[in-house]
Amino acid sequence: MAWLITTLIVVPIVGALLVGATRNYARGVALTFNLVTAIGAFLLWRSFDSTLPGLQLVERHSWIPAIGAEYLVGIDGLSLLLVILTSLVFPFALLAPSRAAGDRGFCALMLIMQAALYGTFTAQNFVLWFLFYEMSLIPAF
Numbered sequence: 814m815a816w817l818i819t820t821l822i823v824v825p826i827v828g829a830l831l832v833g834a835t836r837n838y839a840r841g842v843a844l845t846f847n848l849v850t851a852i853g854a855f856l857l858w859r860s861f862d863s864t865l866p867g868l869q870l871v872e873r874h875s876w877i878p879a880i881g882a883e884y885l886v887g888i889d890g891l892s893l894l895l896v897i898l899t900s901l902v903f904p905f906a907l908l909a910p911s912r913a914a915g916d917r918g919f920c921a922l923m924l925i926m927q928a929a930l931y932g933t934f935t936a937q938n939f940v941l942w943f944l945f946y947e948m949s950l951i952p953a954f
Contacts, residue, residue, distance in 0.1 A: 818857070821935075861888065929948035
């Protein structure tokens, strides 16, 4: 189930694209994709064995061989806690604004931020972590 972390990162990005493409129901579509990622976080928690030390559910792919960078994500106890916390907080962040008109951009940016935070919490090398960290700053402003 090493693919589960990558799925947690990709699903909100797909959701952001769909929210940007739809005219109506942006908040409902965003909450649906948020529910899918919450289920993924729950599956990640169920797959995690707390008796084993170190990283679990590691996924590694060569990314930029010239500089030795690779796509390396994994989860330990702290990153699992942060992923679950992100999954619990984001539905409330999506529901917090009271205005319903024109929230398409807000919902898309929130989903991008969610994907970036998942990547930040699970990245296991500096290049990938920095990319996800910077990606999380864009929707914040």
